[in-house]
Amino acid sequence: MTINRPGKTKDEAPQQAARSNRLEAGTFPYMLILPSIAVILLVVGFPLLYSLYVSFTPYELLRPNSLNFTLGKALRNYEKLLNDAIFWRSLGNTIIFLAISVNLSYLLSLALSQLLARVTAGQSILRTLLMVPMMFAPILVGMQFRWFFNASVGLVNNFLYSLGLIQAQGQIAWLVDVPLGMFSIIVASVWMNIPVLTIILLAGTLSLPAETFEAAEVDGASGWQKFRFITFPLLAPFSYIALTIMSLDIARAFDIVRIMTDGGPAHRTEMLWTYITRLSIENTKFGLGSAMSWVTVSLSVLFTLYFFRQLVKARIVR
Amino acid sequence: MITRSVGPNRRRNDRIWNAVAWVVMLALALPAFWIIMTAFRPNSEVNTFPPVWIPQRLTLEAYANMFGLNPEVQQRVAVEAYLRNSLLASGISTIVAVSLGTLAGYAFARFRFRFHTGLFLGIMLSRAVPGVALSLPLFLLFNRAGLVNNVLGLALVYVAVNIPFTAWLMDGFFRQIPQELTESAYIDGCGYWSAFWRIELPLSLPGLATAAIFAFLAAWNEFQIVSVLARNNAAKTFPPGLFAFTEQFTVDWRGMAAMSVIMMVPAVIFVILVQRNLVSGLTFGAVKG
Numbered sequence: 001m002t003i004n005r006p007g008k009t010k011d012e013a014p015q016q017a018a019r020s021n022r023l024e025a026g027t028f029p030y031m032l033i034l035p036s037i038a039v040i041l042l043v044v045g046f047p048l049l050y051s052l053y054v055s056f057t058p059y060e061l062l063r064p065n066s067l068n069f070t071l072g073k074a075l076r077n078y079e080k081l082l083n084d085a086i087f088w089r090s091l092g093n094t095i096i097f098l099a100i101s102v103n104l105s106y107l108l109s110l111a112l113s114q115l116l117a118r119v120t121a122g123q124s125i126l127r128t129l130l131m132v133p134m135m136f137a138p139i140l141v142g143m144q145f146r147w148f149f150n151a152s153v154g155l156v157n158n159f160l161y162s163l164g165l166i167q168a169q170g171q172i173a174w175l176v177d178v179p180l181g182m183f184s185i186i187v188a189s190v191w192m193n194i195p196v197l198t199i200i201l202l203a204g205t206l207s208l209p210a211e212t213f214e215a216a217e218v219d220g221a222s223g224w225q226k227f228r229f230i231t232f233p234l235l236a237p238f239s240y241i242a243l244t245i246m247s248l249d250i251a252r253a254f255d256i257v258r259i260m261t262d263g264g265p266a267h268r269t270e271m272l273w274t275y276i277t278r279l280s281i282e283n284t285k286f287g288l289g290s291a292m293s294w295v296t297v298s299l300s301v302l303f304t305l306y307f308f309r310q311l312v313k314a315r316i317v318r
Numbered sequence: 319m320i321t322r323s324v325g326p327n328r329r330r331n332d333r334i335w336n337a338v339a340w341v342v343m344l345a346l347a348l349p350a351f352w353i354i355m356t357a358f359r360p361n362s363e364v365n366t367f368p369p370v371w372i373p374q375r376l377t378l379e380a381y382a383n384m385f386g387l388n389p390e391v392q393q394r395v396a397v398e399a400y401l402r403n404s405l406l407a408s409g410i411s412t413i414v415a416v417s418l419g420t421l422a423g424y425a426f427a428r429f430r431f432r433f434h435t436g437l438f439l440g441i442m443l444s445r446a447v448p449g450v451a452l453s454l455p456l457f458l459l460f461n462r463a464g465l466v467n468n469v470l471g472l473a474l475v476y477v478a479v480n481i482p483f484t485a486w487l488m489d490g491f492f493r494q495i496p497q498e499l500t501e502s503a504y505i506d507g508c509g510y511w512s513a514f515w516r517i518e519l520p521l522s523l524p525g526l527a528t529a530a531i532f533a534f535l536a537a538w539n540e541f542q543i544v545s546v547l548a549r550n551n552a553a554k555t556f557p558p559g560l561f562a563f564t565e566q567f568t569v570d571w572r573g574m575a576a577m578s579v580i581m582m583v584p585a586v587i588f589v590i591l592v593q594r595n596l597v598s599g600l601t602f603g604a605v606k607g
């Protein structure tokens with residue numbers, strides 16, 4: 001059917017075709033994807049379903065008979081969680097942590113990318129320095145900051161002492177006090193997040209068309225105006241790629257928390273991840289731990305889905 | 319008039335911005351330098367108060383202790399076992415995950431088929447499942463299958479963990495290769511498979527290298543799953559090995575720093591290698607949808 005529909009000129013038709021120019025190939029693409037899907041179903045899909053089943057049972061590892069499903073009591077673990085003050089506290093802590101950490105990481109990376117974009121000397125050395133935190137596994141990041149924030153031998157207190165800001169060894173208990181514990185963990189996670197975010201935003205900034213900025217300069221736009229009305233909106237797709245990648249990796253923060261405070265002392269920095277470990281691995285309550293896992297999985301998936309949708313939208317606009 | 323006043327101003331501004339950038343970036347990298355330096359200092363300088371900021375003397379003591387060359391140190395970490403397990407689990411899983419993920423990425427980049435978006439999203443979302451949540455059922459299932467404390471079992475998990483990101487990266491890299499190449503190969507009589515194998519795969523080798531490095535490092539650094547699935551030195555990798563340091567009553571900070579430096583070696587090599595490909599690989603989708 002090659003009849004011209006209203007509002008569609010001959011010139012538009014090839015463009016439309018070019019947009020989705022992927023090839024048809026019968027079953028070949030399915031064969032390419034099948035092995036990947038099979039492995040993911042085996043190692044992620046099936047275990048998750050199994051964990052959903054376990055979450056409906058009162059299973060404890062040391063009592064093998066407890067892995068049985070009773071219809072009337074299926075939701076007992078979820079009810080237990082609803083009435084568990086520590087669960088709510090860990091959920092609250094996780095939300096506070098993620099909200100501050102993600103926003104702070106993004107804002108600092110945005111500022112850093114703008115700073116690096118206008119550097120005129122030593123670009124490549126600066127970019128190598130930027131990648132230094134990427135060389136650290138999350139567990140190393142946690143270890144390093146646990147040491148730096150250690151009250152008696154830590155770098156931070158030593159530094160404050162050398163500056164004369166504190167008088168005695170171990171005066172500030174960074175990892176123990178509220179809200180300093182949370183603060184220390186956030187510092188560590190932001191340090192870990194900055195490189196990848198900044199690299200993506202810097203690449204985005206450098207790819208923006210120079211003519212737009214020249215035109216704005218001719219019109220007398222200030223530096224802030226150029227950023228606010230040109231750079232920032234045009235960076236949207238890059239921002240969403242950065243945030244999507246970060247949301248996929250967000251649970252890496254678990255390693256940091258586990259090492260720095262392990263949720264303590266007295267659940268002050270307890271997060272969903274550390275509480276799951278405490279319930280299931282340490283107290284062997286796999287049923288309850290699985291129920292909490294499912295809460296966490298649902299939140300993670302929703303979080304990622306949100307950024308993914310924004311990413312797709314931002315791509316189409318361009 | 320205007321041009322004369324803008325010139326020097328701009329140069330002065332540039333100098334200020336450069337200085338700010340250097341200070342910020344050095345501050346960002348400082349913790350890493352501190353860790354590396356600590357690994358080569360005598361213990362007496364590391365654990366003193368008031369602090370000694372400038373190293374007076376450098377030593378390989380920490381490594382001698384770690385590899386059992388110091389007869390005074392009785393208990394030591396099983397660094398050889400960690401190294402072997404880390405290399406095996408990361409190496410095997412990288413080869414398999416990159417092979418499978420590349421095929422999937424190619425399918426998403428090149429072909430039109432039903433459930434295209436749904437399958438892509440499904441694969442990506444599997445990556446969003448936190449390792450903690452996955453580790454519990456995996457432990458129960460692996461326990462029955464006899465795969466707990468098994469490096470191959472661990473490698474199998476890392477294959478699944480690494481496929482999504484590989485597929486995402488390779489999807490981007492394959493889309494950079496012009497479609498016309500494939501089409502002309504079909505016209506010349508190439509089948510789907512030989513067009514992929516002989517034309518597109520060789521062109522995507524830089525992307526393949528980037529994806530392999532990401533997969534290797536993800537497995538090398540993984541902690542949540544291995545800490546549950548590996549209960550002894552038969553399968554423990556570096557991250558749980560490092561974690562063991564913190565479970566002692568007095569933490570050996572220098573030993574920890576020394577082991578961190580060993581653990582960082584592949585990351586340092588790889589970051590230097592992929593510096594360029596990294597940016598284009600991560601941001602490709604933003605430029606062309």
